[in-house]
Amino acid sequence: MELNKKPLRIRELVAMIFMLVGLKGGDTTPALFADKAQNAIWIVPIISFLFLLGPFLVLMYLLKKYEKYNLVELIFHLIGKKAGTLLALLIFISGFVAMFTDMRNVMEEINYLYFPNSPTLVLYVLFLGICILVALKGFETIGSLAWALTPVIVVTIIAVLAVDLKDAVLSRVFPIFGGGVNTVLIEGISKSSAFLELFLITIAYQAFHQTKYFRGGIYLGSSLSFILIVSFYVIYAIMFDYNSINNIAFLYQESTEIVTLGHFFTNISTLFMVGWMFSNFLRFIIFLYLLCWIFGAIFEIKRFEGLLLPLGFIAMIISLIPPSFVVNELILREMTLQMVTPLFFLFPFLLWGASYWKGRKA
Structure with a gap:
């Protein structure tokens, strides 16, 4: 992929990270964390972020050191083409599985809550079709669209938080560690790869005419996403008691x-649907595009946009294999996150070691 004629700025990257990571507060990830942590759900993402912070900073250091490379090019440069292809493929597969399991959960949610009489497959095809059509416009257009729709989504989020606080009970946050300190620590560490998108988006390191824009955008976007996720999870903890949250x-x-605005507005969830739908479309548009970009970089496919349709179709078919939401979320997704967490924790240190070795030999 060549650099954009109109370079992306920090604000577009912040908006895309906000969609990819920050809005995990509104998907099914909280349910995954709450399964064992219960009302300590808000502590789990703090542990997850801290666990992956070191490896993430190491990766950013290496990208800054070797400024002319993106994620895949950096891997190839440091550990060679053969070993690099294997590592890059593992990263791609991890992201691909994360995408199609998340996508299945979102489609189940849309089908169950908003269109219960519509066939899931039809909704899926429409959803995926829109994602592919927008993704075909390119990374610059995706970034601009994410930035343009951010105000709508932010207003929706602020409204949700404000309405939820109206009926919150602060004492429900106790006991602080919910299912126990050990349980919370294990949940936070083992499922920290739920935020693997921060690593995947480094494939776009060269999509900015000045790489400092990328670094500034990813640090700011990650920080805002972290604050938003923890805020949402705290709200969930004080909205629901520990017996029901999981x-x-x-x-x-x-x-x-469960909240209302007076006697006349008793079903306000519909008001929040627009922002939620926009955010999910954008999230999977970005996710699918990044994965195609990584796959294209591994196999040196310059026009990787042609991969959007086949990879999107394969993701849809595979995601429909699990018979239910429970199997997809609490078995397949949980098992996958636990399996790939060591990969995202270790591979930046592997690259760092390879960089140090190269420096010594030079």
């Missing part, structure tokens, strides 16, 4: 269902 599949939607 039994609710769609915590975001449930939090908008």
Whole structure:
């Protein structure tokens, strides 16, 4: 991929990271964390972020040191083409599995809550079709669209938080460590790869005419996403008691269902649907594009946009294999996150070691 004629700025990258990572507060990730942590759900992402912070900073240091490379090119440069291809493929497969499991959960949510009489497959095809059509416009257009729609989504988020706080009970945050300190630590560490998108987006390191824009954008976007996720999870903890929080599949939607605005506005969840839908479209547009970019970089496919349709179709077919949301979320996704967490923790240190070795030999 060549650099854009109109370079992306920090604000577009912040908006894309916000969609990819920050809005995990409104998907099914909270339900995954709450399964064992219960009302300590808000502590789990803090542990996850801290666990991956070191490897992430190491990767950013290496990208700054070797400024002319993106993620895949950096891997090839430091550990060679053969070993690099294997490592890059593992990263791609991890991201691909994360994408199609997340996508299945979102489609289940849309089908169950908003279009219960519509066939899941039809909704899936429409959703994926829109994602592919927008992704074909290119990374610059995706970034501009993310930035343009950010105000709508931010207003929606602020409205949700404000409405939820109206009926929150602060004492529900106790006991602080919910299912126990050991449980919370294990959950936070083992499932920290739920935020692997921060590593995947480094494939776009060269999409900015000045790489300092990318570094500034990813640091700012990551920080804002972290604050948003923790804020949402704290709201969930004080909205639901510890006996019920781990039994609710769609915590975001449930939090908008149980509150009202007076006697006349009793079902306000519909008001929040627009922002939620926009954010999910953008999230998977970005996710799919990044994965195609990584795959194209591995096999030196310059016009990797042609991969959007086949990879999107394969993701849809595979994601429909699990028979239910429970199997997809609490078995397949949980198992996958636990398996790939060591990969994202270790590979930046592997690259760092290779860089140090190269420096010594030079």
